[in-house]
Amino acid sequence: MPAAPSAATAGSSFIARAFGVTALLAAAGSLLGLLRDLLLARYFGAGEDTDAFLVSWTVPETASPLLIEDAMAFLMVPAFSLALAARQHDRTGHPQHVPTADPVRALVAATLPPLCLALAALSAATAAFAPSLVEALAPGLPHPGPAVRCTRITALTVLSFGVTGYLSAALRAHHHFTAPAAVCVVQNAGILGVLTTCHQWLGVTAAAVGVAVGSALTTALLLPPFLRRLRSTPRTPAARRATRLPVISPLALLPVVGFSLTRQAQVFIERYLGSELPPGTISHLNYASKVAQLAMTASLLICTVTFPLVARAIADGDLRAARDRVEKDLGLVGAVVLCGTAFLLACAPAVVRILFQRGAFGPQDSAATAAVMRVYSVGLLFQSLTGALIRPYFSTRPAVRIADAAEPPGAARPWLDWYPVAAMLLGLAVTFAVGAAAAPHAGALGIAAANAAGITVTASLLLYGLRQRGIALRLRTVLGGQARLAAAAAAAAAAGTAAASLAGPRPLTAVLLGGTAVTAVFTATAAALGAPELRTPLRALGCALRPTAEGDRRHGR
Template sequence: MDHEQPPESRDDKPAASDATSVVADDDRAVAPKAGGLMRSGLVVSVMTMLSRVMGLVRDVVIATLFGAGDGADAFFVAFKIPNFLRRLFAEGAFNQAFVPVLSEYATRGSKREVKELLDAVAGSLTAVLALITALAMLAAPWLVWVFAPGFGRDPEKLALTADMLRLTFPYLLLISLTAFAGSTLNTWNRFAVPAFTPVLLNLSLIGAALLLTPLFDEPALALAWGVLIAGGAQLAFQVPFLARLGLLPRPWPDFAHSGVRRILRLMAPALFGVSVSQINLLLDTVLASLLAAGSVSWLYYSDRLVELPLGVFGIAIGTVILPALSRRHAEQSGEHFAAMLDWALRTVLLLGLPAALALSVLAEPLLISLFHYGAMTERDITMAAMSLRAYAVGLVAFMLIKVLAPGFFARQDTKTPVKVGIVAMVANMVFNLILIWPLAHAGLALATALSAFLNAGLLGWLLKKQGVLVFQPGWGRYAVQLLGGCAVMGLGLWWLAPDWQAWLGWSVWTRAAWMAGLVAAGAAVYFAWLAAFGMRLRHFRMTG
C-alpha cells in the first residue's frame, strides 16, 4: 500500500542507524537507539508484574469489602465501559496507529517535524475525547442500559451504575492522554515508566476502598472516585519524563496535519480489529447481566487472573516489538522484521503454555487464596473457577493476538485485522448462543476463548501467506521441548496440590505459603526440563 512520507524524509537525511536520540539540532533525525528486545521485554514484564500483583491486591480488597453483590456489579460495569474504550481507543487503535507513524517520523524526519506531529496529535486527541466524555456523562443511564441491559430490571441498580459512570467516564480522557505519552516514551525505548504507570490506578482504588468508603451512603461509590483520581495521577506521572526527552507537546488541534490524517485513517479500521478480544469480553458482560446474580463478578474475577500472565508476558512482548517492527518496516529490513515476529511467537509460547496449564490445574486454590475473604462465598469460588478454566483455554490465543497484530500495524495495514476481527466477532456470538445454555457464564468465557483461537489462527495464516511471517529453523524440536515441560509441570502440580476444599479452612498465610511453593515448584520443574533438553537463554536474544 502507499504510505505518505514525512515532509523531510528525503535521501539526504541521515540514515536511521546514524541517529541516536533526541538532539538539539531541529534538522536532524531523532530515531532512538535499537535495544535488546529480551531486556526491554524483561523491564516491561517486571513492571507489569508489579502492576498486576497490585491489581490482585486491589481485587482482594474489593472482594472482601463488596463481594459479588449489587454494588460490586454496578462498579464493574461502570468501570468496564470507559476501561473498554480505553483499551479500544488508547491502548488499542490509537496506539497501533500512532506508534508506526511516530516511528517513521523519528526514523526519517527531523526533531521539528516530530514535535509538530506530537503537538497536533495531542491537541486533536484532547478535543475529540473531551467531546465524547461530555456526551457520555449526559447519556450515562442509556449507556448502562446498552452495556448491561439486565440491570434495567432493577431501577436502583441501574441508577447507581449511571451515577458511578459519570465519575468513571472522564478516566477515558485522562488515560488516553496517558497512553499518548506512554506510546511516545515506548518509541524512544523508555518502557519502564509507561509499564509502571498502571500501579497508580491500583493504589488509588485500594486507597479509595479503604479510606473513602465510610464517607458514602453507598460504599461502592468510593471506587468510582478512586478511578477518577487515578486518571489524573497517571497522566501527571508521565509528563516529567516526556519533558526530559524534549518531547513534551504543546497541544493544539490540527486535523489537517498530514500525520494526524494518516493516524485517523489507520485508526478507523483498527478500532475494531485490534481489540476484538476486548469486544468479546464486553459481550460476555452484556449476556452475563441476564444470567444469575453474581455472573458479572464471577467473570470479572476469573478474567483478572487470566490478565496477570497475559499482561506480564503477552502484552509486554507486544509492547516492545511494535516500535521495533515499525522501525524495521521504515528501514525496509524485511528479514529482521520476520525474525522478530518469530522470536515473539516463541517467547509467548514459552511462557503462555505453562501459565494456561497452571491456571487450569490450580483454579480453585488461586481464587481461594486471593478472593475467599469477607463477602466472597464458597459458591462464588466454584462459579468463578468454571469461567477461569474456560478463559485459560484461550490464554495462549490471547497472547498470540498481541504479538501477531503488530505484524500488520507496524506495516500500517489496519484493514486486514478488521476482516479477521469481523469473522472472530461473528464466531464469538455463535459460540455464545451455543454455549450459554449448557454452561451459563462459563459458556461465555469458553466462547471468547474459542473465537480468540480463530482470530489468532487467521492472523498467523495471513502473515505467513504474505511472506511476512517466516518460521525460523528448529520449531519441531522447540514444540517437543515445550510440550514435554508442560506435561511434567502439570503432573507435578496435580500431584502436589492438596484438595481445594482444604484451602477453605486455611489462614491467609498458609494459603500464601502453599501457593508460593506450588508456583516455585512448577516453574522449577518446567525450566529444569527445558534446560535438560538443550534450551538456553541465549536462544532468545534479539535486537530491536
C-alpha cells in the same frame, strides 16, 4: 535526543534491561490491581453492588487497553518511529546549511491538539448517554441506577487514558520505558487510596471515583518526561522548514480503531450474557479473568519492549529483521503464557481461596470463580498470540506517515488493512454463538469457553494474515515451536495438579507445591523437546556456572 535503535542493531542487553524494568513495574501494578479486586470483594462481595460497578468498569476497562496499549500504541508507536527515522535521514541526507523541521515536533503539533478535542467530546458523550450504555451492556440488571451513576464518573477516563496512551507511545518509541511501565502502578494506587478512605461514605461509588482519580494521575506521571524529550529537540525557524511533515491517513486509521474496539467487545458479550444469569455471575467472570489474564499480560510485556524495534525496522524497510524479531517474540510469548496456563490449571482453586475468600466472598464464590478461571486459561495462548501478531501487522501501513516518504514494503494492498477487523468480528461471532448456546446450560463456564473458542479463531486468522501483509513468518517453525511448548504445558499442568493435591486443605502450600512442580516440569520438558526459549537460557546458565565449577576443582575446593 539519540535516535532509537533498530531491530537489527538493538542488543540483547538493551532488551533485557528494558524488559526487566517493564516487568518489575508491571508486576507491582498487577499486585495493586489484585489488591483492588480483593478490597472490592471484601467490601461489597459478589452481589448487585459489585455487578453495578463492574458494568461501569467496562468504560475504563475498554478505554485503558484501547487507548494505552492497543489502538493508541498501534497508531503512535509506528508514527513516532517513522518520525525518528525521518529525523535520522534529515541529519545524514541534508547539507548542514539547510535546516529542516524536526519531524517529531511536527508530529506532535499535528496530532496531539485534535486528539485531545476528540477525546474530550467522546468522554462527555459517554457520560451523557450513560443510561443507554448501561441498558445495552447489562439489560438484565434489576436496579440500573448505581451502574449509571458509576458510569458517568468513569467516563472521565476516556480523556485521561487517551492522553496517557499518546504520551506512553511517544516515550516508548524513544526507548524510555520506566514511566510508561509505572502507569498501572499509579492508576491502581489512586483507586486504592479513594476506595479505602471513602467506601463507607460513598459505597461502591467510591470505586468509580477512584478510577477517575487514578486515570488523571497516569497523565500527570507521563507529562514531565514527555515534555523533557520535546524540549530537547532543536527548534527550526518556520520559514526554512522543508516538507517532511506528518500526514494522517484516515483509511489506515479506521481499521486500527475498529480492531481495538471489536477486541474489547469480548467483554461486552460476557457482561451481556452474564446479566441474564443469577446475580454474581458477572463478578465471578470478572475475578476469574483478572487473575487468569496476568499470565497473558506478563507474556505481552515482551512485545511492549520489542514493538518499537519492530516498527523501526519496518520504517527502515528491513522486513527480514522485523520477521526474525516477531518469530522470537512469538516463541517467548508462548513460553511465558503457557507456563502460566499450566499453573492456573493446576492451582486455580487454591489461588482463588488465597486471594478472594474472605469477608463477603464465600466458599461457593471461590469454587465458581476457580472453575471459570480454568476454562479461561485454555484460551490464554491465543489471547497472547493475538496481541503479539497485531503489533507488526499495523506497523506495515501506519495511519500517520511522513509526507514525502515512500510507504514501507508490504503496504501495496490497502484492503488488507481491514483483515484484522474481519478476523476479530468472526471470532466475536463464534464467541456470541457458543456463549448464547452454552450459557443457559453451563452458566459462566459456557461464557468462558465461548471466549476461548472465539479468540482461537481470531489468532489463527491473524497468523495467516501477517504473511499476506509482507512479513513472511515461517509458519512451520512458529507452529512447531508452539506445539512443543503446549506439550510441555500439558505435562506441567498434570504434575502441578498432582503436587497441589498433596497439600490437602492448605491453599498456600498447594500453590507453593503446585507452582514449583509446574515450573520444574515445564522447563525440563520444553528444553528436552528442543524449545529454544528454554534451551538457550539453560545453556547460557550452564556456561556461566561451568567456569566456577572448573575453578573450584583446580583449587581443590
